[in-house]
Amino acid sequence: MIPARLSALDPAAREALAETGAVVLTGLPNSPESLPVASALLFGTSLRELFPHRTRTSVDGGMVGLHADSFDIVVEIAGKPVRRRHPDEDHVLVLLASQAPRGGQSFVLDAHEFVDSLDAELTAFLTGTDVDLYGRWAQTRGLPATPRAGRHVEYTRTGRRITRRSDGAAALHRDPAADRVGALLARFDTEVDRVQRTLPRFGLEEGDVLVLDNYRCWHGRDAHEGSRTVHIQTLRTDDA
Template sequence: MLDAHEFTDSLDAELRSFLTGVDVDLYGKWAQTRGLPATPRVGRHIEFTRTGRRITRRTDGVAALHRDPAAEHVSDMLTRLDEEVERAQRTLPRIRLDEGDLLVLDNYRCWHGRDAHTGARTVHIQTVRTDDA
């Protein structure tokens, strides 16, 4: 797990500006796979809800928008972001969940993943909304 707000705030100004100011296709590399439609999911890595709550996203499926004249720059910035994330991942703590354990994360703030494993994997997602959401 990684506090994505803290992490992205620590990046250099050019990369932060890219994350907050440039639209990308958040799932473009995955179009028509994993059940995702080919329709672009246009957004920015860092956005805010209507009530001002920050959302910091990251996906390995992100791509430049189709026919974006700045596509080369976008690709370069995505590569830089990947390199920074890889550097951070090396030092992240790992959490082992055993049967009956529950992990609660703020998906607007926390980037998370999992290591490869064998055996059954069951995930139940519960959405909790507050007045601020």
């Protein structure tokens, strides 16, 4: 899809996000301070958690493939566990602070429709098989030692569907079906690569904020030359 571009102050922005899962907000200052402002404008009293914003600068960056923004990071501050990221962040905001001289166009996919279009065996695997969602990242500092078991497609208590996409998924430890799980994960990667090549690209202007329903939409960007900077914020709402 190519998300609609709307003023952050336009009530239609909230409607577009709910309808399609993605929207580009315009008219806010080119500053990371605009991320919590945009979150409040879109979600109001349903906003529950804002996670620390992060700045990403890449120089001559390679392609960032289709993914959903979520991670499971807990750190200890003054002896108290503090969650810095959540495995089920339900929205992500990406503010383009500095555009690359060449390349870096964005692309977005409705992941619900994509998974439903796959063959029966792969769809059954994604909806019915538990995996370790971050098993390939087991040595990452801050990542809990307990495996995060879950399925690629699940539902929240409020009925929202989650369609996950992460390059960290692996078979659960000592899963007797580990070989089959590994083969199906590889097939899934192949299908994602295939559809990624067909997606329409769109550009962001500096200061634009791309907002995504992180349960429904995956996103990525093309390779670029030169320097490119974005500010990113993930959050959770009532429905998460």
